[in-house]
Amino acid sequence: MAQFSYTALSAEAGVPLERTTKLVRGWIRAGAVEELGKAGTNKLMFRVCRTLDEPPAMPRAQTAEGNMWRAMRGLRNAFSPTDIAAHATTDVVKIAASDAQSFCQMLVRAGYLRVARKAAPPRREAIYRLVRDTGPKPPRERRVRAVWDDNLSEFTHLPGDQA
Structure with missing residues (x-):
């Protein structure tokens, strides 16, 4: 997807919206995705600016x-x-x-x-x-x-x- 919102990515990947939001935020921190602002649908839009060699670590302490x-x-x-x-x-x-x-x-x-x-x-x-x-x-x-x-x-x- 050239541009995407949280909901569009969630629907396309079949991943819950909460998980998609955490993933996108991790990609932003890693510099792989940039925020484009709100589109006409009033949804926050993003685009991929580079691919990562490894996915960013998810901040979940495992027990x-x-x-x-x-x-x-x-x-x-x-x-x-x-x-x-x-x-x-x-x-x-x-x-x-x-x-x-x-x-x-x-x-x-x-x-x-x-x-x-x-x-x-x-x-x-x-x-x-x-x-x-x-x-x-x-x-x-x-x-x-x-x-x-x-x-x-x-x-x-x-x-x-x-x-």
């Missing part, structure tokens, strides 16, 4: 819990801890299957996941299903033995030790 939660939200219907560990591991954050298993068990106790198929050690892992997707931020366990959900700004109590 193990955040990566696992995003993987669960993407896989939503059926996944094992090994699936979550594989989908959530990046160059920055390494996640072991045992860590994913612990995170899944915590979310089951809090009511975010449901066991779709019980484990039969050592032959097969449990399969989980996401039943309470409250938004993009991962629920977090707090010291008070509760899970804090940043999306709802509320605690969900964890019953006593259950394995």
Whole structure:
């Protein structure tokens, strides 16, 4: 596209508008895109002024819990801890299957996941299903033995030790 707006690029690339906005701002900082001002449609217009050798880094701090939660939200219907560990591991954050298993068990106790198929050690892992997707931020366990959900700004109590 010779010239584009946030919405035009979003529609053309099939990317959410919020993500497109972050990408374009990163390209502007990197000097690959320049702002042309508002066009007749009153939309802010841009144009590519040079191509980049590497895409600009997106300013998102990765955490193990955040990566696992995003993987669960993407896989939503059926996944094992090994699936979550594989989908959530990046160059920055390494996640072991045992860590994913612990995170899944915590979310089951809090009511975010449901066991779709019980484990039969050592032959097969449990399969989980996401039943309470409250938004993009991962629920977090707090010291008070509760899970804090940043999306709802509320605690969900964890019953006593259950394995």
